[in-house]
Amino acid sequence: MHLNSIKHIRRRQLISASIRGIVLFFTVLTLLPLVYILIYIIKQGIGAINWSFFVQLPRPVGEAGGGIANALVGSVLIVCVATLMAVPIGISSALYLSEHPQGRLANVIRFCVEVLTGIPSIVVGIVAYDWLVKPMGSFSAFSGSVALAIMMLPIMIRSAEETLKRFPTHLREASLALGVPYYKTIMKVLLPCSLSGVLSGIILSVARIVGETAPLLFTAFGNPYLSFHIFHPMHSLPLLIYNYAISPYDSWHQLAWGAALVLLCWILLLNILTRMIIRKWSVRY
């Protein structure tokens, strides 16, 4: 019979194997430029990095050397303030969502989180400009933080809700049956048990926004000097990379490559941290 003929089976197996080869080939082919980007940045950036790179301010055009201290400090400050704003709202609303798996308001909020996830970052920049920069009359790090906080919220809420939802009813009942009030059950049982997930969600959301540039273009704006004042314009790593990358000066390109490498390492570190937290602190139910 035709179906069982060895030849036919061989042929089909051959097709299958070659398709496998093609998929493998395409995968490798895709990874090559992507890996090349990484290697290129490392190669270009490593030369720029030395001690003065971290502690000095950028020099004017024409002078070699200089550093990115202002952008480094600015990035850390802006991201910290953004995190401080986003965490309480994000975790509380994630708690609300996980405590109300069905409610109508909860579904509306879930829809809103979905909308927030899809908002282009540049639009968030416009909004933060309209809310803060325009009324305050000046660009400010604070308005940048607000924009970044808006971008962090959906990531944080979704990953926290995902973790909190998994908290089993029988543990909740164990706590309540001991006479523990609801809020203490949440704060002392549910949150500690879900800590690894919630924390890694927060760190993940930070990792996603440290490199955001578009929301900062018309909020934090950038500042060639070192500034600690959150209501004044402030520099940040992604802004610096953008400004220097499109500049025509080689020395600035050097700084930008170095900054890009620092930014990448920062993101990589946060990702590793997330994984460590999940591995070390995860609670088995």
Added chain:
Amino acid sequence: MPEPLPTFTSKTHASTSSRAEVSRSIPRSHRLIARISNADRKDQWFRHTLHIAGLIVLCLVIAIFLTLIVGSIPSFRATGIHFFWGKVWDPVTEVFGALPFLAGTLLTSFLALFISLPFSLSIAIFLGEYFPPGKGKNRMAGVVREAVELIAGIPSVIYGFWGLFVLVPLVRQLEMKWHVLPYGVGIFTASLILALMIIPYAASLGREIIHMVPAELKEAAYSLGATRWEVIRHVVLPYARTGILAGILLSLGRALGETMAVTMVIGNTSALPKNIFSPGNTLASVIANEFTEAASNVYLSALIELGLVLFLVTTLIHLIGKRIIKQFST
């Protein structure tokens, strides 16, 4: 063995020593009673706090939407519906037509999608079907997955930077070979960089979708003697079809809203693009470029209106994609 007496037992109860009295003394200690009567109030406060946090998220979205609409009013008053097919964008004479940017956005996004599709689908099949996680120790798959995730985390501005210094010269050489104006920057370059950027995202989406194909279906096909490829071709892909469509939509949403990398390599020209090699602008890139320079009210408002359009389109596409995936997964 004697009952251990907790220190906070009030004196009156401590004097009696029967088990019952001791046991009752614990919940009835005065401090505890005070705290319990507080607990209800605190519970209420706590619930209200969570409720308010949820409402903040809701208000945030409404406020963003309203801000964009209110901000767009002056532009809409000035240009009206003509805004959407006006071919000229000239801030100096305050003529604002969004067509060049709409064209630029759609061209770059769809071109990027088109370029990236075979690659992201390959990786998705590779990770989802050939080397799924948790099947023995698959070093290869692990490495690929980690690499894809790491690359998905590279900020857009770094892609743009790399594109500006590596891709643009490359494209310029190609353009010289093909005898088109060798700008280097332009819609084609932007599409390439966008394609690179959405591959990791699309691939990990696709992998998840392929994972959702029930194992029983695949096993049924294998038990009938199908080869790997036949299972993928006739079971996995048809089953995952709607999911993959949703993945494409979500990737499109990503591409439409992408700002920095595109801004850096697209050439920033507000003229209607003549072909895919000419420089242009997308909705996002024109906002990024001109927002801080917008001197007049109408100019700023026109940019905000572009933002509103971008917001509506990406959000709609994103929501539709998510809805399809949700239906697919249940």
Added chain:
Amino acid sequence: MERPILEVKHFHAWFGTHEVVKNVNLTLHRNEVVAVMGPSGCGKTTFLRCINRMHELTPEARTEGQILLEGEDIYRMSPIMLRLRVGMVFQRPNPFPHMTIYENVLAGYLLNNIKLSRSDKDAIVEDALRKAALWEEVKNNLKKKGTFLSGGQQQRLCIARAIAMKPDLLLLDEPTSALDPISTAGIEELLQELKKNYTLIIVTHNMQQAARVSDETAFFYMGELVEFAPTRQLFTAPKDQRTQNYITGRFS
């Protein structure tokens, strides 16, 4: 005669429109052990959960009638106060995964912010673990997480956690249903011990268990308390035909 510790008067419970517990009347004295048995879905677990108001966690739940704990209406008490006085052990062992064995025993105190001195804590932990027949097995591992214990040990840890609060009344909701036979035997032995000091209500679908451990047995059927009598009497000379059918295995 001493005031009964628990009186249930004309008690009904609903989930939505479904009446799960119908007109239950029952009186329980101190240091008695009552077994509540019946086929699954007969409302016995719901009834038990109503006694420390755990049913209120289900949004649709509603009750009517009275339950008096030492003469006090439990539905006029703070549920927190009530639950401090009425302990509960669940079907599935549920030690807190983020706490050590030591902390698990003290969970009722720790989570309620009740301050204790170090020596009180140690004394309470040792006493509760001894009473739960777990002390010898875990005394050297008190700082380990509770979830590292076996199922039977976990359940005894949960019993220790409940009795560490020195409850007036201890509710056990099918405490052995999720355990293997050997662990079950261990828990039953423990229940025999606990009888001496505590007032217990045990929900069980296992008749032998009911017969072995209880002084009195309540038989629930379709939400009704069909018969409530001293255990020996209920098993040897049931008054109701339905009880007769159940204990002779003629149901379901």
